[in-house]
Ligand SMILES: Nc1ncnc2c1ncn2[C@@H]1O[C@H](COP(=O)(O)OP(=O)(O)OP(=O)(O)O)[C@@H](O)[C@H]1O
């Protein structure tokens with residue numbers, strides 16, 4: 001777009017602000033590519049792009065900045081180079097790195113006027129949320145799942161933060177459904193991905209990572225059996241690389257294990273017992289069967305094809321595993337192979353073994369294409385949804401830059417309602433949110449400052465804390481009242497230095513409610529200047545007290561139609577596995593409606609009448625059998 005056209009539609013003041021802004025874009029994937037193009041073409045003067053990943057073939061259908069020749073190159077660097085061609089005068093900076101790395105400190109976040117999240121996982125979203133809160137930088141959070149999209153404007157102290165609303169728990173399956181009584185193809189896929197593959201190619205001492213082996217009286221037997229099987233599988237691993245490996249693994253999982261299950265007669269009173277797949281017979285039947293190639297990805301393979309693919313993928317994985325073992329130095333951790341939906345070898349293995357298990361349990365075969373969707377826990381990403389969501393992000397950022405938060409919105413893209421785009425007014429922070437309901441301060445210290453200077457000289461004397469307080473750096477407690485021996489140590493001895501964040505926790509609830517946690521961002525002073533005290537702590541205003549706990553049993557009022565769908569578990573008749581970061585990450589709001597929206601009036605939610613808000617929510621199906629669980633979220 002030409003600069004004059006932008007100026008005419010946005011006005012001179014906003015256009016100027018946009019040009020002067022320093023923007024951080026986290027994630028250069030589906031939404032990130034669209035956003036970068038929008039930011040550059042809208043005239044943003046400086047954009048920093050960070051992404052930890054490299055480009056994969058499967059990204060090319062929607063991450064339009066990338067071409068075939070970019071495969072395996074870092075996303076951030078390629079995105080920067082390509083976007084630069086759109087507007088050579090814009091300043092672009094790229095980082096091929098993880099945003100959670102400590103080099104990206106609160107101080108660094110402070111250098112931006114606005115941050116855009118275009119991520120695909122909860123951990124990184126949460127991290128950026130808390131960094132932006134600490135740095136006082138507004139964040140535009142976004143996500144999509146299939147046809148659904150969501151944009152949330154977050155400004156510390158003024159709006160809800162990303163963590164103000166509870167997030168959905170990942171999808172789980174009961175262990176016994178997976179190990180003993182699978183009844184749907186997804187159960188077989190989870191077994192192949194989260195049980196068989198890790199036991200053959202994971203770390204040998206570990207249980208499969210996804211197995212929740214928390215024992216209780218109900219599942220103790222199941223867990224004991226599982227451990228015994230794991231032991232047998234580890235024995236089998238010793239044959240890896242030999243001619244017999246395929247036969248040994250096959251006979252163990254499709255002959256011996258199925259025989260063992262068939263012997264559990266009680267389990268088969270109301271359903272058909274599984275059938276043993278005889279190795280010798282299948283070997284003969286598949287004599288002339290060729291390993292299916294990519295042209296067969298979209299049709300279910302025959303039993304013989306699954307058999308040949310099992311052998312072929314097992315050979316490929318064993319070879320890779322051996323190579324990793326040979327390359328590893330003795331002090332290196334044991335090499336492992338893990339499932340990745342974009343790794344053909346692991347995907348072929350999971351597709352073939354899941355289908356053979358489905359055959360044993362009288363179910364049909366699932367195509368490799370469908371297995372990829374189900375095992376990768378993904379709903380296909382839709383380029384149009386990403387593009388629309390990215391443009392909504394930029395529209396919301398205009399309101400933030402204009403300092404007009406009261407007209408900024410939480411925006412939802414939906415397909416089933418009468419209107420594709422719906423919005424809600426932003427809400428003030430949830431006073432019970434432990435992430436944003438904190439006080440923040442800037443702690444400047446001399447290099448020799450001690451814990452005593454902080455505890456006695458500042459927190460108790462200046463801020464009125466009692467002796468009942470503790471100090472944490474990350475997860476580590478560096479001070480508590482009974483840790484007097486630490487008091488004379490220098491802060492630097494605890495690793496506290498420039499850009500560290502430490503948290504002061506008021507533990508004293510004897511006379512009144514304790515203060516909310518105080519998060520201090522540390523800056524080191526220039527040693528040449530004399531200060532009256534070794535530490536000074538600037539806190540804006542008084543540190544608020546924690547809200548008193550509400551009486552239990554109080555009713556929870558609904559806040560708006562969009563929140564009716566619970567964001568944790570939605571049972572559905574659909575047998576699909578639509579869990580996603582949208583379901584996990586963005587979700588719908590669900591909290592007590594004690595705060596008025598920012599507009600100070602009614603909830604300004606614009607949903608066309610008659611639209612079904614619940615119908616198209618991401619579906620999370622949880623097996624209600626409580627005998628343990630397998631989490632398939634990655
Ligand atoms: N901690 C992180 N630091 C930096 N970038 C991250 C981090 N976590 C995720 N990302 C990036 O965020 C982007 C999210 O984009 P998207 O949801 O389109 O995922 P994708 O991996 O490109 O696609 P798909 O998962 O559908 O194959 C990815 O490029 C991913 O590498």
Ligand SMILES: [Zn+2]
Pocket residue numbers: 160161162163164165429430433434435436437
């Ligand atoms: Zn919050």
